[in-house]
Amino acid sequence: MEKVIDMKDENDAINPQRRAFLGVAAGVTAAVTVAPGVLLHTVDAAPRAEPVTSDVRWGLLIDTAKCVDGCSACVDACHHENGLNLQTMPAEQAVKKWETQKPAWVRKVKLQDNQTGRMTTLPLMCQHCDDPPCVDVCPTGASFKRADGIVMVDRHLCIGCRYCMMACPYKARSFIHSDVHGQLTSVPRGKGCVESCNLCVQRRDFGQESTACVDACAAEGHHAIVFGDLKDPDSTICKLLNEMPSRQLREDLVLNTGVRYSGV
């Protein structure tokens, strides 16, 4: 399977079709030019030949009891998967300031309960809200939710207004503050746009099983994150959700998040 999204100049590749393409992940069997500068080649039609459907809803379950303090395997894996590790600090920038400006799609957070003093550590990323505030506020519709529940940014529509960052209750989004040096073909990025966790959407479109963070956590032997289809009663994630108590962060906002936590 080979997909090449060839964008010579992503600045002028503004077109709604591409968004539609991302939205339904419609495969095409021949090389098609959908707009000047955007060329889609598809060698093998499946599984991207099928449009994204709402028969599935992708989600994560995070068992904080298994998440280990000091481990950052998921964060590192995410950075590699999405090319965030290729980002370098601008030469003249102060390290401390850059820390507040560099993108992070997932981060580790350590909490202590004010009453009991109990400590919890967990990974925090976009919660893939069913009712996403970031999508509601986006003026251009660049921030969108796919039929399968993944919330992401169409980088050709995003004008970089950062309204979605103001609206997200989980501070899940990052603004790209500097030039992007080197990026992965499967994860286009660009200065001046907003980005966030997209549940490794490139893997979804190739029918792969899990996400980079899930794999990395498992490789460390922790198995704290489970990825799966929230609509399939036979999926591991659904079975686990049935077995153990879990909750959404900021349940009071009734966003019906696709990422659930147990033990917080």
Add this chain to the structure above:
Amino acid sequence: MKRIVYREWRIPPTQFWSTLGILAAMVGMATLAFGYMEHTGHWVSGMNNSVVWGTPHVFAVFLIIAASGALNIASISTVFHKPMYKPLGRLSGLLAAAMLMGGLLVLVMDLGRPERLIVAMTNYNFSSIFAWNIFLYTGFLIIVIAYLWTMADRQGAAFNRPVGLIAFLWRLALTTGTGSIFGFLVARQAYDAAILAPFFVVISFAYGLAVFMLVLMYAFDEDNRPIGEKIMRRLKNLLGLFVAGGLYFTLIYHLTNLYGAKNDGFELWLLTNGGMHTFMFWVGSVLIGGLLPLGIIYHPELSKERNWIMTACGLVIIGGLATMSVVIIGSQAYPIQMFPGQTILESGFFDGVNGAAAPYHPTIPELLLGLGGVAVSLIITVVGVRVLQFLPESLADDVVALDEELLREEAFAKPA
């Protein structure tokens, strides 16, 4: 009562051109700042992933709501039948259009991808209040221009009242819309308040009037045109009323936040412990923008002096910028409460470790960009009054029409 005559602003050419020159230089600096920030990326600004809207937005939102407030003068005369304000209507409309342009320009110049503006114009997400605002703003400009026409043209005069009414309602929608940009953000503790929209409407009255009075007094002074005591007293009292109204809403807003247990963490932080933001609130917003101007406006002696009134207007504007910085920056600096009842001990993304506020240090380019917006508004105004007939020849007491209230005041004044 004499007929009102409007004349172009007849200051000496050297003065006109040097004023324009200074303003153009400010715009030039802002353009450089814009180019710099866009070329290198926003890392050169003080904004970061926690405080995503900074100094440019403080200026932009100030200009936009001041624009809708400035139009208020024209509305008072047309909608509420106060003939006294009629000669001020044209300038009021011009200032409204000018400040809106300046404010919007700053917003656009701060986008991560300003070159994609065309995308914003062609792809609308109708659930976004931002997208609605694009209509509200362009509509506002068109209506203001139509309104100016009804004021200036004999043929248009018949439409003056209906257009004035539309303009009035539209400007209320506009300010509410601008306030709602923040009101819809449920995630942010500071914005979780229904009172934000009326608060924005009241402060827009105050800021718009302060700018209007400052421009009016300066323009008249330079051109040796008279402003009568009566109209001065009326404008000044109106400003006092709006400033007091703004203070009142500030009080209600913070009291309700304190009372609602949900947001008291934010309140305590802002009122006592927020460093720069606490300073901005108490010194900038409350003292400079509220108490001091009120003190001047209601002072028996100072309030009679034009220079002091101009000072009061200036203070309201400075205080307004401080208020905007509290509303926009302060509320972002305060960490989002993602885990109520828990303290964050460590985080890889500045999630408010031990309740710490997010850092934000404004930078020169951001400031220049914001000031550039102010300069654009002033250029439009200066050129407007210079080449077109926006300013009445005189606002002396015997020229302006008296409205009922003044007549009543007169009646009371006589026996004394």
